[in-house]
Amino acid sequence: MRFEGTATYVATPDLKLAVNAAVTLQRPLLVKGEPGTGKTMLAEEVAAALGMPLLQWHIKSTTKAQQGLYEYDAVSRLRDSQLGEDKVRDIANYIVKGVLWQAFESEAPCVILIDEIDKADIEFPNDLLRELDRMEFYVYETRQLVRARHRPIVFITSNNEKELPDAFLRRCFFHYIKFPDRETMQKIVDVHYPGIKQALLKEALEVFFELRDIPGLKKKPSTSELIDWLKLLMAEDIPPEVLRSKDKKAAVPPLHGALLKNEQDVHLFERLVFMARQNR
Amino acid sequence: MLIDFFLHLKSRKLPVSTKEFLTLLEAMRERVAGHSIDEFYYLSRACLVKDETKYDKFDQAFGEYFKGVEAIPGLETDIPEEWLRAMMRKHLTPEEKAKLEKLGWDKLMEQFQKRMEEQKGRHQGGSKWIGTGGTSPYGNSGYHPEGIRVGGESAGNRTAVKVWAEREYRNLDDTVELGTRNIKVALRRLRKFAREGAEEELDLDGTIEGTARNAGWLDLRMRPERHNKVKVLMFYDIGGSMDDHIKVCEEMFSACKTEFKHLEHFYFHNCVYDYVWRDNRRRHGERFPLWDVMHKYGRDYKLILVGDATMSPYEILQPGGSVEYNNEEAGAVWLGRLLDAYPSAVWLNPEPERFWEYRHSIDIIRRIVGNRMFPLTIEGLERAMRQLNK
Numbered sequence: 001m002r003f004e005g006t007a008t009y010v011a012t013p014d015l016k017l018a019v020n021a022a023v024t025l026q027r028p029l030l031v032k033g034e035p036g037t038g039k040t041m042l043a044e045e046v047a048a049a050l051g052m053p054l055l056q057w058h059i060k061s062t063t064k065a066q067q068g069l070y071e072y073d074a075v076s077r078l079r080d081s082q083l084g085e086d087k088v089r090d091i092a093n094y095i096v097k098g099v100l101w102q103a104f105e106s107e108a109p110c111v112i113l114i115d116e117i118d119k120a121d122i123e124f125p126n127d128l129l130r131e132l133d134r135m136e137f138y139v140y141e142t143r144q145l146v147r148a149r150h151r152p153i154v155f156i157t158s159n160n161e162k163e164l165p166d167a168f169l170r171r172c173f174f175h176y177i178k179f180p181d182r183e184t185m186q187k188i189v190d191v192h193y194p195g196i197k198q199a200l201l202k203e204a205l206e207v208f209f210e211l212r213d214i215p216g217l218k219k220k221p222s223t224s225e226l227i228d229w230l231k232l233l234m235a236e237d238i239p240p241e242v243l244r245s246k247d248k249k250a251a252v253p254p255l256h257g258a259l260l261k262n263e264q265d266v267h268l269f270e271r272l273v274f275m276a277r278q279n280r
Numbered sequence: 281m282l283i284d285f286f287l288h289l290k291s292r293k294l295p296v297s298t299k300e301f302l303t304l305l306e307a308m309r310e311r312v313a314g315h316s317i318d319e320f321y322y323l324s325r326a327c328l329v330k331d332e333t334k335y336d337k338f339d340q341a342f343g344e345y346f347k348g349v350e351a352i353p354g355l356e357t358d359i360p361e362e363w364l365r366a367m368m369r370k371h372l373t374p375e376e377k378a379k380l381e382k383l384g385w386d387k388l389m390e391q392f393q394k395r396m397e398e399q400k401g402r403h404q405g406g407s408k409w410i411g412t413g414g415t416s417p418y419g420n421s422g423y424h425p426e427g428i429r430v431g432g433e434s435a436g437n438r439t440a441v442k443v444w445a446e447r448e449y450r451n452l453d454d455t456v457e458l459g460t461r462n463i464k465v466a467l468r469r470l471r472k473f474a475r476e477g478a479e480e481e482l483d484l485d486g487t488i489e490g491t492a493r494n495a496g497w498l499d500l501r502m503r504p505e506r507h508n509k510v511k512v513l514m515f516y517d518i519g520g521s522m523d524d525h526i527k528v529c530e531e532m533f534s535a536c537k538t539e540f541k542h543l544e545h546f547y548f549h550n551c552v553y554d555y556v557w558r559d560n561r562r563r564h565g566e567r568f569p570l571w572d573v574m575h576k577y578g579r580d581y582k583l584i585l586v587g588d589a590t591m592s593p594y595e596i597l598q599p600g601g602s603v604e605y606n607n608e609e610a611g612a613v614w615l616g617r618l619l620d621a622y623p624s625a626v627w628l629n630p631e632p633e634r635f636w637e638y639r640h641s642i643d644i645i646r647r648i649v650g651n652r653m654f655p656l657t658i659e660g661l662e663r664a665m666r667q668l669n670k
Contacts (some may be wrong), residue, residue: 015318018326021312025303032332079618081496169330170299176332 001050009038010180010187011043018175019046028132028154030169033177035159036222038110042156042177052153053110057099057217059120065127068098068114069137069146091121091141100131101146108152118161133171180223182209190225196234203243204230207253211260216268221259285345289328292341296328303327317346372441373613511542513577513622515556517587520603525630528656532628550591551611551645552618553602562605570614574621582668583618583625586656589645590631596644615648625649626664630656 001040003019005011011019020043022029031039047054057068073094080088097105103112103221117125131137135148156172158164180188182205189201208229212220221229232255242254260266286301302329313319321342329338481501490499514536516529536543546556546568555567594601596611619625627645629636633655636642646653654664 014322014325017322021307021323021326024310024312025307027303029326030330072489074489078488078492078496081492083397104643106387164330166295170297172330173326174330175326178336 003046003049006049008191009041010044010184010191011045012184014179015042015175015177018173022155023050023153023171024172026151026153028156028172030158030164030172030174031177032158032160034179034222036221036224037177037179039157039177040113040115040214043157046153047153048110050111050153052108053106054105054113055099055110055152056113056115058115059117059124059190061119061121061225063120063124065120065124065131066098068100068128069131070098070139071096072141095139099198100137103152104146105137105149106149106152109137110152112152112154114154114156116157116159117156118164119125122165124161125164129167129171136187143202179212184211185226186224188223189227189230193230193234196230197240199240200233200238200243201230203240204233206257207243211253214269214272217260217265218262219260221261225259225261229255232258253262271278285324288345289338289341292337292344294329294334294337300328300330362422387472411604509582510540511577512544513542513573513581513583514543514545515552515583515585515587515618516545516547517550517585517589519549521588521590522630525588525656528630532586532656542581544581546573548587549602549604550587550612551596551602552585553604553607553611554609554614570618574618579622581622583622584664584668585618585625585627585649587627587629588631589627589629589642589653590639591641593640593644596641596648612648615645619649624668624670625652626667627653628656628660628664629653633660 001023003011003016003023005016018029021027023046031042033039043056044054072091073096077088077091077094101110103110132154135151136145138145185205185208186201189196189205204226208221208226211217236255238254254267256269260269282301282305286296289296302326304544307313307323307327313323324342325335325338329335340528352393391398481503484502486501487499491497492502493499514533516533522529536545546558548556552570554570556570556573557567559566591603592601595603598617599608599610600606629642631639631642636646636653642653652664652667654660654667
C-alpha cells in the first residue's frame with residue numbers, strides 16, 4: 001500500500017513519504033500547516049486512494065477524549081426506566097460507540113481523521129495516548145476490552161492554537177505542509193480546473209503570489225482562496241489581458257474580494273495601489 | 281547504524297528521543313524510504329522533528345552531518361554520485377569541466393555550490409518569478425539528465441538537498457518572530473483553569489448521571505464555577521530607551537489583556553521606586569504608592585516586569601538616582617521589596633539576549649531578580665511562563 005497522490009490532490013514528495021511512513025508503520029500522522037493548505041483533504045484523499053472507509057472526528061473546544069471511544073447515554077436510560085422498559089436492565093443498550101470504537105471493530109482497515117485537535121482542552125491528546133498507541137481501550141460499564149482488529153491509519157490535523165504534549169508527539173509522525181511553490185500551485189490548479197486557459201492561469205498566479213508578498217497582510221490568501229478566485233474569473237470570463245498590465249502594482253485585480261477576506265487587508269492593498277499610481 | 285547521526289542531532293539541541301529514533305530505524309527496515317538521501321531527509325524529518333519551528337535547526341544539523349555524503353550509510357547505493365556528475369557536466373562550462381579532471385570531485389563540488397549561491401542571489405534580487413524554467417540549476421524541468429533514474433523512482437523537481445541547503449523554514453524559527461497571536465499561544469502556558477469558590481452552578485451532567493445511577497431517584501449535584509485562576513501583575517518600563525521597543529511591548533500588552541482575566545498593569549520609568557502609575561498621560565497627577573500596590577494585590581499574583589533595564593547603574597543602586605525625582609531609597613531596594621512580595625516573578629527584556637552582558641545595569645538587575653530575566657521573544661516568553669508556573 002503506497003500513497004502516490006490522487007487525481008484530485010497534489011502531494012509533494014515529502015508529504016507522500018510522511019503518509020507512507022504512517023501507513024506502513026501504522027502510527028498516527030500529525031499534519032500542520034497554514035489554513036487552506038489541504039490538511040483535512042489529505043485524509044479524505046488517502047482514504048479514497050487506498051480504498052478505505054473514512055471516519056471523521058471533528059474536535060471542538062468542548063470535545064472530550066472519552067467521546068471518541070464511547071458515551072454512556074444516561075438520559076435515555078433514565079427515561080426508559082421511568083417507562084419501565086425491559087432493556088433498561090442492560091447497561092450495554094445505552095453505550096453509544098464513538099469514532100474510535102467504530103474504527104476498531106471495523107472488518108476492513110480504515111482511515112480516521114481527528115480534525116483540529118488543538119481546539120480541544122490541553123489535556124485532550126494526553127487522554128488518547130494509550131488508545132492511539134495500543135489501539136485498545138476498556139469499557140468500564142460493560143467490563144469489556146475493545147481492541148482494534150486492524151490498526152487504523154490515523155490522521156491528526158492541528159492549527160497550532162495549542163501546543164501538543166511531548167509524549168503525544170513522540171508517538172506520531174509529523175509533517176508541516178508548507179505553502180506550495182509556484183510549480184506545485186500550477187499542478188494544483190490544473191487538477192481542479194483542467195480546462196483553464198494557460199494564459200489566464202499564468203497571469204492569475206502572478207497576481208496571486210504578488211499579493212502574498214505584500215508585507216503586513218493579516219491573512220494571506222491561501223490555496224483554497226486561489227481556487228475560488230479562479231472559479232470566479234472563469235465564471236466571469238475575464239480575459240488574461242485584464243490581469244496583465246504594464247505596471248502590476250497600479251491595477252487592482254478584478255474580484256479581489258475572493259482573495260482578501262479581511263477589511264484591513266483590502267484597505268492596505270488599495271492604499272498600496274493608490275501609492276503606486278501616484279509614483280508613476 | 282545512524283547512531284552518530286542521532287547523537288549529532290542531540291548535540292545540536294534538537295529535542296529528539298530514543299523512541300523516535302527507533303521509529304526511524306523501523307521505517308528504514310520497512311523500506312519506507314528509497315535509497316536516495318532526499319527521501320531519507322524527508323523520512324528522518326517526519327520521524328524526529330515534531331515542530332515546524334525546529335525544521336530550520338534540523339536542516340542545518342542535517343546539512344552539517346551529511347555534508348558530502350550522497351548516499352545513506354549502510355544501504356547499498358544506486359548511483360547518485362554519477363547522477364550528480366552528469367548533472368554537473370550539464371551545468372558546467374568547458375573550462376570548468378577541464379578543471380574537474382584536474383581538481384577532482386570534492387573541490388569542484390564546492391565551487392559548484394558557490395556558483396549556485398551566486399545564482400540564487402541574483403535570482404532573488406531581481407524579478408522573482410520570471411525564468412523559473414532555466415536560471416536555477418535546482419529549479420525546474422531539465423533537472424535530470426535524460427535517461428538516468430535515481431533510486432529506482434523519479435525524484436520530484438524539488439530535491440531535499442535544496443530544501444535543507446536553502447533553509448526555507450528559517451522564518452518559522454521561534455527565536456525571531458513575535459506577533460500578537462504568537463504571544464497569546466505562549467501565554468497560554470500560564471492558563472490554569474480550576475474550579476474554585478463556593479458551590480454555585482448546577483452540574484447538569486452530574487445530576488443526570490447520578491439520578492440514572494440511582495435508578496430514578498433524583499440526585500442534585502452542584503459544582504463550583506470555572507475560573508482561570510492565574511492572576512498577573514505587570515509593570516512596564518515606559519519612555520526613554522524603551523521607545524525603540526514600543527511595538528513589541530504593545531503586542532505583548534494586547535495579548536496579555538485578552539488572555540488573563542485578572543490582569544493589573546502599572547508603568548514605571550527605568551526602575552521601580554516609590555510610585556508607579558496606570559495611565560501614562562496622567563503620570564504626574566495619578567500615582568500609586570508601590571506599598572499600596574503590594575498590599576492590595578496578594579502573594580498569589582504573578583509578577584511580570586517588562587523593561588530593557590538599560591540605565592545608569594546609579595539609578596538602581598543610589599538613593600536619589602532616579603531621573604524623575606529625588607528618591608529616598610535606591611531602586612534596588614524597591615525592586616527587592618517587590619520581588620519579596622511576589623515570589624513568582626520574571627523580568628522580560630526586549631533587548632536581544634546577546635547584548636545583556638555588555639550592559640552593566642542589565643547585569644545588576646539580572647542579579648537582583650535572581651537570573652529570572654528572559655528575552656522578549658517567543659522562546660524567551662515560553663521560558664518565562666515555565667518559570668512562573670514552577
